[in-house]
Amino acid sequence: MIVGGNQAKLDFDNTEVAFRNKSNNDLEKAYWLFKMVSSSALIKVGTPLTNLALKIGLPIQGIIKNTIYRQFCGGETIHGCQPTIDELGQGQVTTILDYSVEGEETEEGFELTCKEILQTIAYAKANPLISFCVFKPTGLGRFDLFAKLDARDTLTPLEKDEFSRVHHRIDRICKASFEANIKILIDAEHSWVQDTIDDLAREMMERYNKEEAIVYNTYQLYRHDKLASLMADFSYAQTQDFYLGAKLVRGAYMEIERERALEKGYPSPIHVDKAASDRDYNDAIEFCLDRVNRVGLMAGTHNEDSSRLLAQQIIHRDISPKNRHVFFAQLLGMSDNLSFNLAAAGYNVAKYVPYGPVKSVMPYLFRRAQENTSVGGQTGRELALIITEQKRRKQI
Numbered sequence: 001m002i003v004g005g006n007q008a009k010l011d012f013d014n015t016e017v018a019f020r021n022k023s024n025n026d027l028e029k030a031y032w033l034f035k036m037v038s039s040s041a042l043i044k045v046g047t048p049l050t051n052l053a054l055k056i057g058l059p060i061q062g063i064i065k066n067t068i069y070r071q072f073c074g075g076e077t078i079h080g081c082q083p084t085i086d087e088l089g090q091g092q093v094t095t096i097l098d099y100s101v102e103g104e105e106t107e108e109g110f111e112l113t114c115k116e117i118l119q120t121i122a123y124a125k126a127n128p129l130i131s132f133c134v135f136k137p138t139g140l141g142r143f144d145l146f147a148k149l150d151a152r153d154t155l156t157p158l159e160k161d162e163f164s165r166v167h168h169r170i171d172r173i174c175k176a177s178f179e180a181n182i183k184i185l186i187d188a189e190h191s192w193v194q195d196t197i198d199d200l201a202r203e204m205m206e207r208y209n210k211e212e213a214i215v216y217n218t219y220q221l222y223r224h225d226k227l228a229s230l231m232a233d234f235s236y237a238q239t240q241d242f243y244l245g246a247k248l249v250r251g252a253y254m255e256i257e258r259e260r261a262l263e264k265g266y267p268s269p270i271h272v273d274k275a276a277s278d279r280d281y282n283d284a285i286e287f288c289l290d291r292v293n294r295v296g297l298m299a300g301t302h303n304e305d306s307s308r309l310l311a312q313q314i315i316h317r318d319i320s321p322k323n324r325h326v327f328f329a330q331l332l333g334m335s336d337n338l339s340f341n342l343a344a345a346g347y348n349v350a351k352y353v354p355y356g357p358v359k360s361v362m363p364y365l366f367r368r369a370q371e372n373t374s375v376g377g378q379t380g381r382e383l384a385l386i387i388t389e390q391k392r393r394k395q396i
C-alpha cells in the first residue's frame with residue numbers, strides 16, 4: 001500500500017517547488033556563485049589565495065560569509081542554524097546538523113569536537129525537524145593514528161592510550177544517540193583510514209543497533225570492494241542479530257585516492273570508470289531495499305538517476321515512502337530540485353547542514369567549490385535550474 005499519494009507527480013525539473021524558499025535576490029546570488037565556481041581556473045587560483053588571506057588576517061571573512069558560506073552552510077553555531085532548519089522544514093525536508101570543523105589535530109580540539117557533536121544530539125532530541133546527527137571520525141582523533149592502525153603498525157603505549165580516548169569519544173557519541181533515539185551517521189573518509197573507521201562502526205552498530213538502526217556506517221561505492229563490504233556487514237549483522245545502518249555515497253576523494261595509489265605503487269581502490277561506480281551504487285540501493293526490514297538505508301546522492309531509481313523501487317516494492325528505514329539525503333545548497341520534489345512527493349528527505357566558524361569550515365567549502373567546477377556536471381545542472389526558475393518567475 002502506497003502512502004502519500006503524490007509519488008506519480010515526482011518531477012525533478014519542477015523548479016517552483018525546488019526554489020519555493022528562495023527569494024529572487026537569493027536566486028540571483030546563487031546564480032553568480034555557481035557561475036564563479038564553475039571556472040576551474042578561478043577555483044585553482046582562488047583556493048590558495050583565500051587560504052593565504054585568512055592566514056595573514058586579511059578581512060575577507062565577510063565576503064566569504066555572504067557568498068559561498070551562505071550557500072553551503074547553516075550558521076556558525078547550532079542555534080544559528082535554526083532559521084535554515086525552519087526553512088527546510090517548511091518544505092518537509094529534515095536537517096542533519098554537521099559540525100564541519102576540519103583539520104583539528106590536538107587532544108583539546110578533539111574533545112571540543114566530541115562535546116559539540118553531543119550538543120547536536122541533545123538539540124536534535126528536542127527538535128523533530130532534525131532527523132540524524134553525524135560525525136567525521138578523524139575529527140575525533142589524529143588522522144595519522146587512524147592511518148597507523150589501518151596499516152596494522154604496532155602502536156606505542158602512548159598511542160594505545162591515545163586511541164582508547166578516540167574509541168571512548170566515539171562510544172560516548174553513539175551511546176548518547178542511542179539514549180536519545182537519534183540516528184547517527186559515521187562519515188567515510190580516505191581508504192587508508194577507512195578499515196579502522198569500519199571496524200569502529202561495526203562495533204558501534206553491534207552495540208547500539210539491537211532494536212533499531214541507530215548507528216549508520218558509510219559505504220563509498222566508487223571503491224570496487226565496497227558493495228562486497230556492504231554484503232559482508234549485512235551477513236555479520238544477521239548472525240549477531242543487529243540492524244545494519246548503511247549510508248550509501250559514491251565517494252568524495254577520487255583524485256587523491258588515484259594519485260596516492262599511483263605514487264605508492266598499489267592498485268587504485270577506485271572503480272575504473274564512472275559507470276562502474278554508478279552500477280555498484282544502484283546495486284547497493286537494491287540490496288538494501290530487498291532487506292529493508294533489517295537495514296536502515298540513506299542514499300546520500302545528488303545523482304538524479306539513482307534518486308529516481310530509489311523512489312521507483314520504493315513504490316515497486318510496496319514500501320511506504322515514509323518507512324523509517326529509507327531516507328534520501330543531499331547537501332545544503334545543492335540539488336534542491338531533488339530534495340524538495342522528493343519531499344513534496346512524500347518521501348523522507350534530509351539535508352546535511354554544515355556549520356561552524358567561517359575559518360574552520362573552509363576545507364569543507366573548498367571541497368564543495370572544487371566538486372562544482374565542472375560545468376558539464378553538477379554546476380551546469382544547478383545553473384540551468386536557477387535560470388529556468390528565474391524565467392518562470394518573470395513570466396508570472
Ligand SMILES: Cc1cc2nc3c(=O)[nH]c(=O)nc-3n(C[C@H](O)[C@H](O)[C@H](O)COP(=O)(O)OP(=O)(O)OC[C@H]3O[C@@H](n4cnc5c(N)ncnc54)[C@H](O)[C@@H]3O)c2cc1C
Binds near residue numbers: 218300303
Ligand atoms: C548526504 C551526503 C553525504 C555524503 N557523505 C559522504 C561521506 O561520508 N564520505 C564521502 O566520501 N563522500 C560523501 N559524500 C559525497 C559523495 O561521496 C559524492 O562525492 C557526491 O555526492 C557526488 O556523487 P553523487 O552520487 O552525488 O553523483 P554523481 O555526480 O553522479 O557522481 C559523481 C561521483 O561519481 C564518482 N566518479 C566520478 N567519476 C568517476 C570515474 N571516472 N570513475 C569512478 N568513479 C567516478 C565519484 O565518486 C564522484 O564524486 C556525501 C554526499 C551527500 C549528498
